[in-house]
Amino acid sequence: MDAVIALWTELPVVIQIVMKIVAIMLPLMLLVAYYTYAERKIIGYMQVRMGPNRVGFFGMRLWGLGQPIADAVKLMFKEIIIPTGASKTLFLIAPMLTIGPALAAWAVFPFDAGLVLADVNAGLLYILAMTSLGVYGVIIAGWASNSKYAFLGSIRSAAQIISYEIAMGFALVGVLVAAGSLNLGDIVNAQQGSVFHWFWLPLLPLFLVYFISGVAETNRAPFDVAEGESEIVAGFHVEYSGMTFAVFFLAEYANMILISALSALMFMGGWLSPLPQNWVDGVFLLDDGFQWLLLKTFAFMFLFLWFRATFPRYRYDQIMRLGWKVFIPITIVWIVVVSVMRVAEMPWWFN
Amino acid sequence: MLETYLPVLIFIVIGTAVGAAMIGLGFALSPNRPDSEKNSPYECGFEAFEDSRMKFDVRYYLVAILFIIFDLEIAFLFPWAVVLDQIGMVGFWAMMIFLGILVVGFIYEWKKGALEWE
Numbered sequence: 001m002d003a004v005i006a007l008w009t010e011l012p013v014v015i016q017i018v019m020k021i022v023a024i025m026l027p028l029m030l031l032v033a034y035y036t037y038a039e040r041k042i043i044g045y046m047q048v049r050m051g052p053n054r055v056g057f058f059g060m061r062l063w064g065l066g067q068p069i070a071d072a073v074k075l076m077f078k079e080i081i082i083p084t085g086a087s088k089t090l091f092l093i094a095p096m097l098t099i100g101p102a103l104a105a106w107a108v109f110p111f112d113a114g115l116v117l118a119d120v121n122a123g124l125l126y127i128l129a130m131t132s133l134g135v136y137g138v139i140i141a142g143w144a145s146n147s148k149y150a151f152l153g154s155i156r157s158a159a160q161i162i163s164y165e166i167a168m169g170f171a172l173v174g175v176l177v178a179a180g181s182l183n184l185g186d187i188v189n190a191q192q193g194s195v196f197h198w199f200w201l202p203l204l205p206l207f208l209v210y211f212i213s214g215v216a217e218t219n220r221a222p223f224d225v226a227e228g229e230s231e232i233v234a235g236f237h238v239e240y241s242g243m244t245f246a247v248f249f250l251a252e253y254a255n256m257i258l259i260s261a262l263s264a265l266m267f268m269g270g271w272l273s274p275l276p277q278n279w280v281d282g283v284f285l286l287d288d289g290f291q292w293l294l295l296k297t298f299a300f301m302f303l304f305l306w307f308r309a310t311f312p313r314y315r316y317d318q319i320m321r322l323g324w325k326v327f328i329p330i331t332i333v334w335i336v337v338v339s340v341m342r343v344a345e346m347p348w349w350f351n
Numbered sequence: 352m353l354e355t356y357l358p359v360l361i362f363i364v365i366g367t368a369v370g371a372a373m374i375g376l377g378f379a380l381s382p383n384r385p386d387s388e389k390n391s392p393y394e395c396g397f398e399a400f401e402d403s404r405m406k407f408d409v410r411y412y413l414v415a416i417l418f419i420i421f422d423l424e425i426a427f428l429f430p431w432a433v434v435l436d437q438i439g440m441v442g443f444w445a446m447m448i449f450l451g452i453l454v455v456g457f458i459y460e461w462k463k464g465a466l467e468w469e
Contacts, residue, residue, distance in 0.1 A: 104362045
């Protein structure tokens with residue numbers, strides 16, 4: 001063991017960082033792959049179907065667990081079509097610009113107390129910046145495709161994303177007021193105590209606004225007019241095929257996981273245990289730890305799928321009304337309420 | 352201080368490189384048999400009527416302008432929110448007045464119908 005640690009510390013810093021990044025990215029990619037499988041399976045069962053159940057490993061079906069791998073391999077061997085009228089460079093840059101920030105946002109994400117790649121003080125600001133960059137991928141893809149469906153889809157999608165980003169930003173300001181720090185680890189530590197110290201309770205309206213905005217931000221049902229199949233086919237990525245499409249697809253799911261993980265971190269106490277501290281102190285798996293963060297993240301990820309199976313699609317004017325006329329007033333009012341609570345030093349939450 | 356940002360930079364580079372590598376792999380492994388029909392823009396099987404970079408509704412433009420105003424607002428709120436318990440009542444009231452002015456502007460644009468989509 002000591003030899004391994006000695007070997008690790010002797011490695012150049014850059015190599016250490018790259019290995020850490022791989023250690024974050026590989027499980028994340030695996031999670032993305034199996035999230036698509038979970039989506040098809042869960043929605044299948046919700047609609048009284050089986051979902052994928054054929055593709056397995058080594059001749060065994062295994063409930064279709066080989067499906068995401070088979071999908072990835074299939075997409076890899078599909079032709080990448082670049083339309084004649086498209087701006088070729090922008091057309092190929094757009095998917096990279098979508099997945100880059102979706103992965104890079106995990107750089108400041110703390111997985112457990114002290115377990116973070118870059119413990120920067122501007123963590124939340126960085127996450128907000130990275131998630132905002134996603135809109136460039138959408139708008140460049142729609143423009144570069146030179147197709148009417150892609151163009152309309154990208155304009156709609158961009159307007160929707162930036163509208164909900166305001167509500168999202170205001171909700172984050174509420175979290176900052178409550179926590180008094182931009183560092184994501186400090187935000188979790190500020191929620192220490194019990195389930196009722198977690199920010200979901202004092203920031204309940206902001207919590208709901210944040211998660212719903214997250215659903216809208218990732219263009220998921222019921223806010224998926226950008227790719228409304230019945231009107232504009234697939235929206236901004238209608239001209240993309242093969243691996244270029246797969247990259248957009250991966251980025252979308254990576255963003256959903258990111259939003260779920262951030263909701264768990266900022267409003268549900270992150271890695272803190274929901275059980276009273278004196279019961280679980282030192283008890284394996286029940287004490288504070290990564291497993292709780294994972295469980296909470298999975299709960300939010302499940303909500304994304306549940307929404308898709310349950311709600312009909314919103315109309316575009318209803319989406320804009322919800323974003324501008326409902327969410328923004330709610331968040332402004334609640335920021336004022338939270339800052340009054342903070343200044344008045346309400347006991348219990350803001351010590 | 353600044354070296355804590357090195358992993359962030361490397362992560363951004365690797366994240367984008369992963370995207371590039373996947374697309375490169377797609378190009379390397381997939382067939383490439385273009386023809387003029389396959390490469391024409393998709394329009395439900397018709398020939399494309401006109402240039403697709405067409406006029407669009409001015410309201411999208413309005414949304415973009417309003418977004419800039421509000422996003423700037425959030426940029427002002429961020430530092431204030433972090434140090435709220437250190438700046439006392441003066442800091443608190445300064446931001447409340449600022450938010451009040453913002454709300455007046457918000458009510459104005461609402462009444463003007465800038466947020467209507469019919």
